[in-house]
Amino acid sequence: MNPIVHVTLGVHIANLGFRQHYGRRAAVILATASVFPDIDSVTVFISRGAYAHYHRAFTHSLGGWLVCGALLALLTARQDLKRWLLIDWGLWSLGMVGHTAADIITRWPIPVLYPLSDVRWSFAIVSWGDGFWTTLLLGFAVAAAIFAGYRRPISGVALGLSFLYLAYRFVVPTPGPSWLSRVWFGFWMR
């Protein structure tokens, strides 16, 4: 999915309780982890072929969640071994799992269980730039930031509505390009 969906999804997951429990840093970690796997997009600067091959591969897979999650948690937990093992590693990995979950419902297949399995999965029910879902997540994220006292219920509603919308899209899929994908890729790929 597009970066707006990824970041706001991380924010909503954090608002469900992680932020309240582990502080603002949990929200920062989850939001960052939710976009981190797309760091493999830098392969586009090597070549289109490299991008096609390496984008949505390792960082989007089981191996990536664990390895990248452990390394990134080393940075955020500093020297606190307990925090590294029990909190930050989990938060980083959870954010990346959410990223892959949001990507796998578009057309690009992902080797989710790599290195255990090379099988690539895709459940193409929405487009990369799905306007409705993007607007829903962004709108509720803004609302949660404004009405901070109601963060948890607002994000809960956002995720509940997302679930209903995606269930609907499972029945009526629209995996083709949207205006948002056209705007983004028109701007990005040129």
Ligand SMILES: [Zn+2]
């Ligand atoms: Zn991705």
